[in-house]
Structures are given as structure tokens and as C-alpha cells.
Ligand SMILES: Nc1ncnc2c1ncn2[C@@H]1O[C@H](COP(=O)(O)OP(=O)(O)O)[C@@H](O)[C@H]1O
């Protein structure tokens with residue numbers, strides 16, 4: 383029994399480190415997970431083209447899904463194992479939610495392999511991936527904001543302390559993403575510095591709950607560039623014409639939203655920087671299964 387699912391990346395509106403409340407939106411870069419169920423009770427992960435990278439997140443996702451749902455699929459969890467393969471176009475540890483996309487794709491692919499994917503609520507599946515991310519230490523708050531945007535599509539606002547969805551809205555934006563060559567692992571964020579900007583995060587939350595996403599992003603960007611010591615120069619190169627621009631997640635990527643022609647101009651400036659610039663669109667469909 384094989385299962386397969388595809389999950390999108392996410393960009394940031396409100397980073398959750400300061401207060402535990404976060405907001406993110408799905409963008410069209412994808413991770414695919416393929417899951418083959420086995421009868422040896424072992425969970426073995428492989429990341430395509432990244433043999434050195436840690437596979438514990440996808441192994442834990444498959445294991446938790448089997449533990450929780452094997453019964454419902456008419457199987458004995460003790461006898462079921464899985465081999466998981468992920469293939470991804472999302473740069474890893476770059477602030478674009480590679481971890482949540484890998485987790486969502488693996489949980490849904492495992493449910494697909496168990497042939498019960500349609501009977502499981504998407505938000506419950508998402509919470510399972512967040513639990514796995516906490517278990518293996520690739521997240522600080524659980525990142526339910528990023529995970530829910532990747533699972534459901536559109537913009538989500540969440541309370542990551544309780545894994546509660548506060549708001550979801552479908553949007554149709556052009557998105558410019560700049561990814562510098564360095565990497566920043568979310569589990570290693572300077573949380574003391576982030577907690578100092580809590581009053582700014584509360585303001586960003588108010589703007590986001592009012593659907594003023596562009597302004598929310600930009601305030602978030604200045605606050606988190608300050609706290610995490612990233613340059614504000616890429617933001618200033620995008621302003622004032624974009625609708626919003628921010629450091630994404632724990633960095634080092636920056637995301638801007640706005641008119642396509644405006645983003646094409648900004649792209650010319652960001653292309654002079656070291657790294658990769660991508661012109662993308664938002665996604666409203668979230669994580670989907672794909673038959674193998
Ligand atoms: N395609 C993938 N397959 C399996 N695990 C992945 C994949 N992408 C990311 N991860 C896991 O997530 C970790 C990176 O998480 P994180 O620092 O939160 O980065 P990001 O900001 O991209 O989510 C990696 O070390 C790895 O354990």
C-alpha cells in the first residue's frame with residue numbers, strides 16, 4: 383500500500399516567536415512525500431538529494447499517524463512500519479516552512495497509504511505533524527501558523543500555544559521571495575530577543591485580524607529584523623511600492639507581496655544580491671493527496 387501527498391511552502395505575516403500567535407500564507411513551492419507501508423514495524427525516512435539531512439521529522443510523522451489511525455484502518459499498529467521519501471523544491475531552513483510542508487505531506491501520504499485520508503479532518507492531521515515537529519525539536523512554538531497555512535492554503539492566523547485556528551482567509555497574491563545562501567534553523571532562534579518585541583507582535587496581530595495583511599507583514603519585518611539581527615536593506619529596496627514585505631519565519635528569506643509589475647522591479651534589485659529570487663503566487667488549496 384503506497385500513499386502520496388504534496389504540501390506547499392508558506393511565507394510569513396506574523397512570526398510567532400514573540401507571543402505564540404502567528405500568521406502565514408501558502409505559496410506555490412512544493413514538497414512531495416511518498417509513503418510505502420511495511421510489516422516490520424520500522425519507520426525509515428529518506429530525503430531526496432539530501433543524504434546528510436536529519437530524517438527524524440518524517441519518520442516521527444509516519445509513526446504518530448500509524449499509532450493514531452492504524453486501528454481505524456483495520457490494522458494492528460504494532461505490525462505496521464513505513465518507508466517515507468520526500469522530494470522538495472522548498473529550500474531547507476530558509477524561513478519558508480520546509481519542515482511543516484514535509485510534515486503535512488508525510489502525515490497525509492501515510493493516511494493515503496492507510497486508505498482513510500478522507501475520513502480524517504485536515505486540521506487534526508496538521509496537529510499531528512506539529513506534535514511530531516515538537517517531538518524531534520525542529521520547532522520552537524510548534525509553528526502551527528505555518529503548518530496550518532500549508533495544510534489548508536490561504537492565510538491563517540493561529541495561537542500556537544493551544545494549536546487553535548483563529549482566522550483563515552483565501553487570498554490571491556503575487557509573491558516575491560529572496561533567499562540568501564545562508565540557513566537559519568528555527569529550533570535555534572534567540573527567543574529572549576524575540577520576547578522583547580512582543581508589543582510590536584501584538585500590533586501585527588491586530589492588523590492581521592483586521593485583514594490588513596500587507597501593513598502587518600511590514601511591521602513584523604522591521605521588528606524581527608531588529609530582534610534576530612537580519613538586515614532591513616532588502617525590505618527598504620522593496621518599499622514603498624509593495625503591499626507588504628517581511629523577513630520570513632526565522633529567516634534568512636524575505637517575502638514581498640504586491641502588484642506583479644512592482645515585484646518584477648523589486649526582483650531586479652534583489653537579483654543583485656547573493657542567493658535566489660523567485661516570483662511565485664499564493665496557494666488556496668493546501669496539502670493534497672496524489673495517487674501513486
Ligand atoms: N523535505 C524534507 N524532508 C524531511 N525533513 C525535512 C524536509 N525539509 C525540512 N525537514 C526537516 O526540517 C528541518 C528544518 O526545519 P526548520 O529549521 O524549521 O526550517 P524551515 O524554516 O525550512 O521550516 C530539517 O533539519 C529537517 O529535519
Ligand SMILES: O=C(O)C1=C[C@@H](OP(=O)(O)O)[C@@H](O)[C@H](O)C1
Nearest residue numbers: 398477479521522523568631632
Ligand atoms: O519554530 C517555530 O515556532 C516557528 C518557526 C518559524 O518558521 P520557519 O520554520 O519557516 O523559520 C515561524 O514562521 C513561526 O511563526 C514559528
